[in-house]
Every structure is written in C-alpha cells, then in structure tokens.
Amino acid sequence: MSEIADKFGGIYVHIPFCVKKCPYCDFYSITDLSGVSPFLKALRREIETVSVTDQVFDTLYIGGGTPSVLEAESIRQIIDAANTHFTVCDDIEITLEVNPGTISRESLRDFRRAGVNRLNIGIQSFQSNNLRFLGRIHSAAEAALTIEWARQAGFDNIGLDLIYGLPAQDKENWLGDLTRAIETETEHLSCYMLTIESDTPLGRDVAAARIQLPSDGTVRELFDTTIDFLTTHGFVQYEISNFARQTGAGSEPRFSRHNQKYWSFAPYIGLGPSAHSFIEPERYWNHRRLENYMRQIEAGQSPIAEREKLTREQMIMEAIYLGLRTTPGIELDAFGKRFGINFLNSFEAKMADFEKDDLLKLTQTHCALTRKGMAFLDSIAVMFTSQDIV
Ligand code: SF4
Numbered sequence: 001m002s003e004i005a006d007k008f009g010g011i012y013v014h015i016p017f018c019v020k021k022c023p024y025c026d027f028y029s030i031t032d033l034s035g036v037s038p039f040l041k042a043l044r045r046e047i048e049t050v051s052v053t054d055q056v057f058d059t060l061y062i063g064g065g066t067p068s069v070l071e072a073e074s075i076r077q078i079i080d081a082a083n084t085h086f087t088v089c090d091d092i093e094i095t096l097e098v099n100p101g102t103i104s105r106e107s108l109r110d111f112r113r114a115g116v117n118r119l120n121i122g123i124q125s126f127q128s129n130n131l132r133f134l135g136r137i138h139s140a141a142e143a144a145l146t147i148e149w150a151r152q153a154g155f156d157n158i159g160l161d162l163i164y165g166l167p168a169q170d171k172e173n174w175l176g177d178l179t180r181a182i183e184t185e186t187e188h189l190s191c192y193m194l195t196i197e198s199d200t201p202l203g204r205d206v207a208a209a210r211i212q213l214p215s216d217g218t219v220r221e222l223f224d225t226t227i228d229f230l231t232t233h234g235f236v237q238y239e240i241s242n243f244a245r246q247t248g249a250g251s252e253p254r255f256s257r258h259n260q261k262y263w264s265f266a267p268y269i270g271l272g273p274s275a276h277s278f279i280e281p282e283r284y285w286n287h288r289r290l291e292n293y294m295r296q297i298e299a300g301q302s303p304i305a306e307r308e309k310l311t312r313e314q315m316i317m318e319a320i321y322l323g324l325r326t327t328p329g330i331e332l333d334a335f336g337k338r339f340g341i342n343f344l345n346s347f348e349a350k351m352a353d354f355e356k357d358d359l360l361k362l363t364q365t366h367c368a369l370t371r372k373g374m375a376f377l378d379s380i381a382v383m384f385t386s387q388d389i390v
Helices: 033-049 072-085 105-113 128-133 140-152 171-183 201-207 216-232 257-264 290-298 312-325 332-339 343-356 377-381
Strands: 009-015 056-064 087-098 118-124 158-164 188-193 235-239 242-245 268-271 276-279 282-286 304-309 360-362 366-369
Touching: 009 072, 009 257, 033 072, 033 268, 033 290, 056 072, 056 257, 072 087, 072 105, 087 105, 087 257, 105 140, 118 140, 128 140, 140 158, 158 171, 158 216, 171 216, 188 216, 216 235, 216 242, 235 257, 257 312, 268 282, 312 332, 312 366, 312 377, 332 343, 343 360, 343 366
Parallel strands: 009 056, 009 268, 056 087, 087 118, 118 158, 158 188
Antiparallel strands: 188 242, 235 242, 268 276, 276 282, 282 304, 360 366
16 A cells, blocks of 8 residues: 555545525535536546545545535435445545535435434524524524434434634623533534635625624633633543544544544545645645536546645645644654654744743643644744754
C-alpha cells in the first residue's frame, strides 16, 4: 500500500440545494430544486470516474446545502455508488446532514434504512427569536421534534449544530440553547460562532451598520460559557468548536470521525459542486456553480476547477494551523517524523512569548493552544512562519 493509504480517507459529497437561502450563509447552494435529478445523474458519473487507487475510506459525509431535501432513495443510491466504487471499511461512518423543516419521521427512518448511521442536525437554536434572525425555515418546536424522530428512527449517533454570537445575545440566552441541547442527550455538539461573510445579506447589513454584533468581550464570554457548560456536563472539547460525549463507561467520546480528517491532514475527496479534495501534497476543488459542474461532467470532462500543489513549507504551516485547532494540539513526535524538523528548535522563541501570555501550552509531547489562545487562533497561527524552520 502506498504512503497515502497509511491513513484512512474520507469522502465528502456536496448536495447543493436548500429550501431557502439563510442570510448569513456563503456555502454554495441554490433554491431551484428542478435541477436535483440531473445533478444526481452527474454526481453518479463523477463518483464512477474518480480514480483514487490505494486508498481505503472509513467515512462518507453527505453535506451541503441541505441533503435532506433529497429522497431517501437518492441518498441510498449515493451510498451504494460510493460503496461500490471506493474501497471502504466495514464500519464506515456515514453521516447525513439534515435540517429541521425538511424531514419527517418517515424520511428519517428511510435514511437509516438507506445506510446512514450518523446524523448531523442543523438546529442552530432552540429559540424562535434566534431562528428568525438566522432566517431558518424551522421553528423551535420542529428543532426538538427532529431529534425525537431521529431517536425513534434508531439513530444512536447524533450531532447538533448550534450558532452563538447573535446580536443582543447574552450569556443567559446562549445557556438556554446549550441546556436544551444537552437535554436531548445528543452525542456530539458543534458550537459555531456566527461569522460574517461580506458577500451575504447579513454581511451587507453589518457593513451598513443596520445590524450591531455583540462586542468581542461578549463573544469571548459566550465561548468560555460553551466550554465551561459542556465540559461540566460530560462533553469533551476536541476542537475549538466541537464537543463529544461518551455513551458508555470506558468508551471513546463520539467524535466525528469525518471532521477529524480535516484537522489531521488525512486524505479526503470531495464530490459535487464546490467540493474540495486533499490527497497529499495536492489540494483541488470542483467548479462551484452547479451549471458549470454539470456542463463539465456531461461533456465527459473532469469537474475539477483548480489544483494546487502544496510546497513542504505550506504543508508545515497548514499542519500547525490545523493542529492548533484541536484540543490535544500538535503532536511533536509525529510532526518531527513527518516533516523531518524539530518543532521545538524551530519555534522555541515564538512559543516562549505565547506561553508567557498564556496563549499556548507546551508538554513533553504536544504543543496546544490554551483556552485563551483558542480565541486568537488565526493571529497566533500566522506568527509561525517558514523562515523559522531550522
Ligand atoms: S440551510 Fe445551511 S447550507 Fe442552506 S442556506 Fe442555510 S446555512 Fe446555508
């Protein structure tokens, strides 16, 4: 087996359809569902033509967009096509992203029967005022019902997405969402800070001062609240925004196996419009717009829009950035073996400064951000430069 096959890979499938566009979202998706059928045909062709030799996959993540706008039969066909075309592990983790307002008790049962064994539910908030601000199509009651139906359908590995940092949101409001989330006994929680993308309706509202975001201090308080509350209630933080809990004594917390690919530099392939792939040392991505993606495939061409070969220095910097996102941090021994450099020798001076400011902690085996450092990930990561490498 080649070097790239030493690590199990992940398969990501992007479903580019949503019922309605949320004002803060810059993921690629469209609301014209008339293209679903030709898209599925093109996706099957893409799956059949992707050539990845010597790679075994242990995750399939069907995300978007809103994959739950598809029929369960279409999801089954995607799973079957992936299982047939790629070499996959017997215990492959198959995650489907679903959004309340697009599913029913029956459709969840059918997704389970189709082979989906993990759900990621885009709850965002359990409170009507927050959901209205976020422009979501579902109500607070539908959010709760979706989780109930998912359990009834037999899902025992469920992740919820929540968003915080909304205008006028205070600690009490955010604790309301966190409390509701843990009451569902979810196995996994992703708590994302609302990020403002300039080319979105929300971005334009913020730029024009029509909407006032909470102060940095408030956002920091909400971030601290998230960690304090969830760790007190049995969750393990394993990445800045991601938390998982054990489901039995001595068992591993239910981390998202797929998400971990992105932070550990594991190989992954992305299928569908705008999907990104990484097979060391190359990163490549598909055409973003559905019509361009389909045009390529219908013409018998590859849907890949661009490729970028990472230099050794780029790989090192990326490994630092991704490693620092995780709670354990950068594993010094593995880093040294991978890149043939001594992390401590190269970055000693920088780390001393960060340690002094309580932004970074160093152990015998790892270099990780402190909680305070996590709030400044981007500015800390850019301070590590390739000129430091010795
Ligand atoms: S449902 Fe998700 S992918 Fe679709 S527009 Fe809203 S945030 Fe974006």
